[in-house]
Structures are given as C-alpha cells and as structure tokens.
Amino acid sequence: MPNRNMPAFKKPVEKRSAKAIDRLLGMKDIVPSEFRYFSTVSDKAASLAELYSFNAIKTPVIENAELYKRSSRHNNDKELYGLDCEKGENGILRPELTQGILRAYIENNFAELPQPVRLYSIGPVFRREKMQTGRYRESNQFNLEIIGENKPMAEALLLAAAYNFFQDLQANFQIQINSLGKIDCRKEYAGKLNNFYKERGRRSKLCNNCKKYLGKNMIALLDCKEEVCQQLLAEAPQIADCLSDESREHFAKVLEYLDELNIPYNFNPYLVRGLSYYNDTVFEFWPTNDEGIANSKLALAGGGRYDNLVESLGGRPTPSVGLAIGLERLVSKIKDKLILPDLKEEVVFLAQLGDQAKIKSLILFEELRRAGFNVRQSFSTDSLKNQMEEASRLKAKISLILGKKEVMDETILLRDMESGVQETLAFKKVKDKLEKKVNRKEGVIYG
Ligand code: HAM
Numbered sequence: 001m002p003n004r005n006m007p008a009f010k011k012p013v014e015k016r017s018a019k020a021i022d023r024l025l026g027m028k029d030i031v032p033s034e035f036r037y038f039s040t041v042s043d044k045a046a047s048l049a050e051l052y053s054f055n056a057i058k059t060p061v062i063e064n065a066e067l068y069k070r071s072s073r074h075n076n077d078k079e080l081y082g083l084d085c086e087k088g089e090n091g092i093l094r095p096e097l098t099q100g101i102l103r104a105y106i107e108n109n110f111a112e113l114p115q116p117v118r119l120y121s122i123g124p125v126f127r128r129e130k131m132q133t134g135r136y137r138e139s140n141q142f143n144l145e146i147i148g149e150n151k152p153m154a155e156a157l158l159l160a161a162a163y164n165f166f167q168d169l170q171a172n173f174q175i176q177i178n179s180l181g182k183i184d185c186r187k188e189y190a191g192k193l194n195n196f197y198k199e200r201g202r203r204s205k206l207c208n209n210c211k212k213y214l215g216k217n218m219i220a221l222l223d224c225k226e227e228v229c230q231q232l233l234a235e236a237p238q239i240a241d242c243l244s245d246e247s248r249e250h251f252a253k254v255l256e257y258l259d260e261l262n263i264p265y266n267f268n269p270y271l272v273r274g275l276s277y278y279n280d281t282v283f284e285f286w287p288t289n290d291e292g293i294a295n296s297k298l299a300l301a302g303g304g305r306y307d308n309l310v311e312s313l314g315g316r317p318t319p320s321v322g323l324a325i326g327l328e329r330l331v332s333k334i335k336d337k338l339i340l341p342d343l344k345e346e347v348v349f350l351a352q353l354g355d356q357a358k359i360k361s362l363i364l365f366e367e368l369r370r371a372g373f374n375v376r377q378s379f380s381t382d383s384l385k386n387q388m389e390e391a392s393r394l395k396a397k398i399s400l401i402l403g404k405k406e407v408m409d410e411t412i413l414l415r416d417m418e419s420g421v422q423e424t425l426a427f428k429k430v431k432d433k434l435e436k437k438v439n440r441k442e443g444v445i446y447g
C-alpha cells in the first residue's frame with residue numbers, strides 16, 4: 001500500500017562510494033514509508049493493552065547481563081550483545097523484555113501493590129542469532145506480563161487479548177498450546193525421552209545439535225525444527241503423561257476457558273518454547289498461509305507461565321504469566337490489510353462478580369468493543385465497590401453489571417451513572433439498548 005503522506009523512497013541510482021558505511025548484519029532500518037505500519041500497530045497494541053487493564057512500563061535497553069544469564073537460554077554468551085560498562089559492570093543489550101520488567105517489579109517493590117500487576121511494554125530486543133528469513137538481530141516486541149496471578153484465568157485473559165489483537169489486524173494464525181508441568185514432571189519426562197532415543201538406534205539419526213543435548217537437556221530436543229528430528233518425535237512419549245494432578249487440572253481449566261471464549265487452539269504435545277523458565281502452560285501463535293498451513297519457524301508470538309522466575313531473580317515467590325508479540329513479523333504479515341481505527345466516544349463500563357460472570361463479561365467486552373463502543377473494564381478487580389469507583393474515575397456514562405444471578409437469569413444490570421437509575425435487561429438486548437443511550441461513532445471500526 002503506498003504511503004499517503006510520504007513520497008516513496010527510491011533506491012539510489014548511483015553506485016555508493018566505497019567509503020559508505022553499511023548497517024551491521026541483522027540490523028534493519030524502518031524507513032518512513034514503512035514506519036507508519038509500525039506506529040499504527042504499536043498504537044493499536046498500546047490501546048488494547050490499556051483496555052485490558054495493563055499499565056505501560058519502559059525499562060532500559062541495557063541491563064545487567066546476570067539478569068538474563070540466570071534465567072533463560074541466553075546463558076549462551078554468543079547470543080548476547082555484551083557491552084563495556086563503567087566500574088566493571090557487566091552490561092548487555094536486552095535479548096527479551098520480560099526479565100527487565102521483572103527486575104523493575106522487584107526493584108520498585110510492586111509486590112506491595114494489589115496483585116496481580118499487569119504491565120505492558122513495547123520496545124527493541126537484541127539477539128546475535130544465525131541469520132534467517134524473519135529473524136533479525138534487532139527486533140521489536142509488544143510484551144504483556146500478568147505478575148502475581150496463579151489462576152488459569154490469567155492465561156485465558158492473555159490469550160484472549162492476543163487473539164483479539166491478531167484478529168483485529170486480520171493476521172491469519174493458529175494458537176499452539178501445551179503444558180510443561182512442574183520441574184519434577186519434566187525430570188521424569190526427560191528420563192522417558194532419554195530411554196526412547198536409546199532404543200532402536202534413534203540416537204544416531206538425530207541432527208548434530210540434538211546429539212549435543214542428549215542426556216543434558218532432553219526437553220530442548222522437542223524444540224528442534226530439523227525434519228529428521230521432527231519425524232523421530234512423532235513417536236516419542238508425551239509430556240502430558242507425566243503431569244501432576246495439579247498441573248493437569250490447571251491446564252484443563254485454561255483450555256475450558258478458551259473453549260468458552262470460542263478461541264480455537266491446537267494442543268501441541270511437543271511445544272516447549274526455547275526459553276527455560278516456563279512451567280505449566282506454554283503457547284505460541286504460528287502464522288498460517290491461505291491454505292491454513294502453519295509455519296512453526298516464524299512464530300508471531302510466544303509466551304507462557306513462569307511461576308519461579310521472579311523468585312530466581314531475587315523477588316518473592318510470584319506466579320506469573322506473559323507473552324511477547326514480534327512486531328517485524330506481524331507487520332510483514334498484515335501490511336496490506338491494515339485498517340485505521342475510527343474515534344470512539346462515551347465510556348461504557350463493564351463490571352462483574354464471580355468467575356462465570358468474568359468469562360461472560362470478556363465475551364461481551366469484545367462484542368461491544370468491535371461494535372465501536374468505548375467500553376472499559378477492570379477484570380483484575382473482584383470487589384464491585386472498587387469497580388464502580390473505577391467507572392466513576394473513567395467518567396463512564398453507563399455501567400453494565402453482571403453477577404451470578406444475572407448469569408443464571410441471562411440478564412444484565414444497566415446503571416445510568418448520571419442519574420443512578422438501574423434497570424435489568426435481557427442479556428441479548430444490551431447492544432440495542434446501548435445504541436440508544438450512548439454516543440459512539442457510526443460504522444464498524446475493525447474489519
Ligand atoms: P520469544 O518467543 O523469544 O519470547 O519472542 C517472542 C516473539 O518475538 C516471537 O514469537 C517472534 O515473533 C519475535 N522474535 C523473537 N526473536 C526474533 C528475531 N530474532 N527476529 C524477529 N522476531 C523475533 C520471548 O521473548 C518471551 N520473553 C515471551 C514472554 C513474555 N514470556 C513470558 N513473558
């Protein structure tokens with residue numbers, strides 16, 4: 001799509017001087033004609049994050065290398081961009097946003113705030129990777145973290161936010177999801193996997209990289225994209241057989257919520273993710289082509305639960321879950337389809353009490369948002385009083401209240417925030433009623 005505001009940048013015709021300095025390998029310019037795609041996607045990301053009650057945070061691009069070496073696969077120095085810092089400090093360019101955000105959570109004492117703390121951040125990460133299509137050494141991530149929440153609802157909420165973000169942008173994708181269980185489960189599974197590769201000469205068929213992991217990091221074998229290793233995997237035991245009752249129940253609940261939210265997913269028993277800090281739920285969003293075939297090598301997003309990471313970085317035990325979306329890959333996928341959002345007007349606040357009401361509210365939230373209403377919520381707050389205070393703070397014109405009774409009766413309570421007058425409506429009539437009561441921009445906003 002041509003840029004309406006900028007003249008097209010033509011490649012220089014003349015040969016460049018030998019003195020010209022090129023950019024470094026794996027680095028990319030986002031030139032003005034391309035920039036608007038990034039800014040539109042980043043704006044949409046930020047407004048979606050705010051709607052889902054995430055607060056923005058910006059952490060330094062340069063962090064202490066120890067933060068990353070302690071906590072992920074980046075213990076491989078080759079992938080980190082190390083820096084000469086003052087006073088013997090061991091600095092690096094961050095390869096992910098997650099650990100920097102957790103450091104900030106610990107350092108700023110966010111554990112004292114009401115939990116969970118939801119943070120989002122958009123910014124560059126640096127990984128000295130082997131060059132391949134769609135793999136850069138500097139890339140930008142839209143990162144969401146729910147810190148201090150052990151309930152499976154956290155995964156459902158995060159997946160719902162990312163799912164709707166991709167849907168709005170008309171990106172074709174497939175959610176891959178798995179559970180890695182806890183550390184004991186992974187130990188038991190690693191043993192089973194080791195035995196499996198010992199049998200029938202399977203070891204010798206593995207690629208050289210996987211051979212190096214044998215007996216040391218068996219789970220890493222599941223992450224190999226080499227065809228021969230993938231073929232061997234098809235018969236390998238599954239981690240699901242080693243899950244504890246607690247992990248099994250947690251994962252079943254996540255999937256149940258996704259079903260209720262009508263979010264399709266593919267249970268992928270071999271999905272492990274490259275980063276070692278995860279436990280229980282892990283997921284990726286794989287792009288699909290027009291035939292619906294998924295590409296596992298260019299994931300648009302990835303994330304999962306990491307209940308021990310905050311503690312391993314020096315904080316209190318803090319169960320958490322997070323996800324990051326790669327903006328370069330996303331922009332290259334949806335470039336031709338971007339639709340600019342319209343303006344939204346008066347605020348409708350959605351309040352809920354209880355898990356079932358929360359799920360129903362999430363569905364209604366999306367419906368109203370898509371219909372162009374400026375709908376807000378506070379899904380992380382359980383107290384109705386606090387939710388209504390938030391509605392007042394946002395100067396909502398209307399509040400919609402969904403409790404246990406309303407879920408059972410298929411109704412919803414509508415409160416006019418100016419007059420305080422309340423009425424009970426049939427749940428299916430809510431959109432029609434709102435159309436008469438609040439100002440919204442006419443016309444469908446997305447897609
Ligand atoms: P990740 O899977 O390493 O996860 O990266 C997230 C996304 O960033 C990938 O799905 C991909 O779209 C993009 N990405 C990663 N590396 C590159 C690259 N070299 N070039 C282009 N795009 C890339 C994380 O970073 C975790 N911190 C996610 C997370 C947040 N887990 C919990 N909280």
